[in-house]
Amino acid sequence: MAEERPKYLIFLGCVIPYRLSSYEISARKVLARLGVELVEMPEYNCCGFPMDPVNHDVMLILAARNLCVAERENLNILTLCNGCFGTLNKANKTLKEDKEERERINKYLAEFGMEFKGTIEVKHLVHVLTEDVGFEKIKDSVKKPLSSLRVAQHTGCHLVRPKKLIEKDDPENPTLLKELIKLTGAKPLDYMDEAECCGNPIIGVNESIPFQMAKEKLEHIRAVGAQALITVCPFCHMMYDLNQPRIERAFNEKFNIPVLHYPQLLGLAMGFTPEELLLNELRVKPADLLNEFQRGRE
Amino acid sequence: MSETVQVIKAEELKPKFKYEISKIHGAEKLMLCFQCGTCTADCPVSRFSDFYRPRRIARMVQLGLKDRILSDKHLWICTTCYTCIDHCPQDVEVANVIRVLRNLSVKHTNSMPLVYKELAGNLVKSGFVYLIPESRIRRREQAGLPPLPKTKPDEIAKVFELTGLAKILEGCETFEKVE
Numbered sequence: 103m104a105e106e107r108p109k110y111l112i113f114l115g116c117v118i119p120y121r122l123s124s125y126e127i128s129a130r131k132v133l134a135r136l137g138v139e140l141v142e143m144p145e146y147n148c149c150g151f152p153m154d155p156v157n158h159d160v161m162l163i164l165a166a167r168n169l170c171v172a173e174r175e176n177l178n179i180l181t182l183c184n185g186c187f188g189t190l191n192k193a194n195k196t197l198k199e200d201k202e203e204r205e206r207i208n209k210y211l212a213e214f215g216m217e218f219k220g221t222i223e224v225k226h227l228v229h230v231l232t233e234d235v236g237f238e239k240i241k242d243s244v245k246k247p248l249s250s251l252r253v254a255q256h257t258g259c260h261l262v263r264p265k266k267l268i269e270k271d272d273p274e275n276p277t278l279l280k281e282l283i284k285l286t287g288a289k290p291l292d293y294m295d296e297a298e299c300c301g302n303p304i305i306g307v308n309e310s311i312p313f314q315m316a317k318e319k320l321e322h323i324r325a326v327g328a329q330a331l332i333t334v335c336p337f338c339h340m341m342y343d344l345n346q347p348r349i350e351r352a353f354n355e356k357f358n359i360p361v362l363h364y365p366q367l368l369g370l371a372m373g374f375t376p377e378e379l380l381l382n383e384l385r386v387k388p389a390d391l392l393n394e395f396q397r398g399r400e
Numbered sequence: 401m402s403e404t405v406q407v408i409k410a411e412e413l414k415p416k417f418k419y420e421i422s423k424i425h426g427a428e429k430l431m432l433c434f435q436c437g438t439c440t441a442d443c444p445v446s447r448f449s450d451f452y453r454p455r456r457i458a459r460m461v462q463l464g465l466k467d468r469i470l471s472d473k474h475l476w477i478c479t480t481c482y483t484c485i486d487h488c489p490q491d492v493e494v495a496n497v498i499r500v501l502r503n504l505s506v507k508h509t510n511s512m513p514l515v516y517k518e519l520a521g522n523l524v525k526s527g528f529v530y531l532i533p534e535s536r537i538r539r540r541e542q543a544g545l546p547p548l549p550k551t552k553p554d555e556i557a558k559v560f561e562l563t564g565l566a567k568i569l570e571g572c573e574t575f576e577k578v579e
Binding site: 114116117119120121123126127130142143144145146147148152153154155156157158159160163164167203210213214259260263264265273274298299301302303304306307308310311312314315 | 480
């Protein structure tokens, strides 16, 4: 019998189309290489996360509308963003397990000819890679191991917390992303407070606190000599990449730590060129890293 | 930092407030908080703020300081990292209690941080919380990416209307920064 290819409805969210095509393009390239089939959402709205603070029901309805689209397509959802994963997964579990909430939200959904039934699952890229593709297959896809590279990882909160809603990794000491990094040949480094939040969700109301949080993390990453930071969330990525020059100015520091989306790292190891993976679109240019990588090839 | 003495007057206390809150999804276990302070010790924001203390928020609700807590702008600097939820020995789900309080604060004070009003405005216009520029859409095409999925902004407007958010957004005040 032919091996069944994993097939997912890809949920892009808002941040990625707004400014991080590099994450989308690199993810699509590596997933195609690994035989994961992606289907586009026929209809979409924001996952709902940004509205939860002002109205919890709006979040649940927005999330449920996306879940209903996936149910109609009879496909599980793959997200690239931790925030989208956390929100869709939370809404999915709540509405599956809590009959009262499901009936309440279904009354709203009926206005749009929709009904939440609870027939699909929500996964993040990291889960699809570790559970569906599998370590062996990823390892086999690596043609040019990045053996000289030493990197730090930032898993991000909404991929692992709250633990009772996810139960896929240890939130105090997340290891899935480290395992995925090892497959590329790069060495994942331990550093202080690895599981600490990026702070980005409150940047719209207070910039100083997230900047202090990010600065501290960048210091810890620099202290262990990491050549890059690896993320799996566009929101965390923005905090460390896009904002890094501003953090440097605010604290009169120099970090110069490139922040790569994990599929960019895996893509390099698969043999894609830096151009194909849009490494040039990163705010902190990974020039030193690419030079060393190039030298390793010669 | 100098210490300030806060006087709480008995008439300020709303003894039923804690029961109202405990009925709302996410805040059911509020009464179990025994002020151990784990949430605050492990909170990444509290470390950098002189004012933000999740433990104090839980206690203020238990005491019934309704007006004070619902108009306390520090409610808005929780990053929702959920560390407090994972670490609470009483399973209080502190970050969810804060979400419940934020939702109520919007109604009670008729105000919210400007950023949320802007995001809601974008959402109802486009289905995305950011307005995706035409140049981005053209670049997607050039890069060979599939077109963005269809959205139904009129249905988002309907969601806002049915939940009462539309009415709040129409008349509410906004504030920009919380220090």
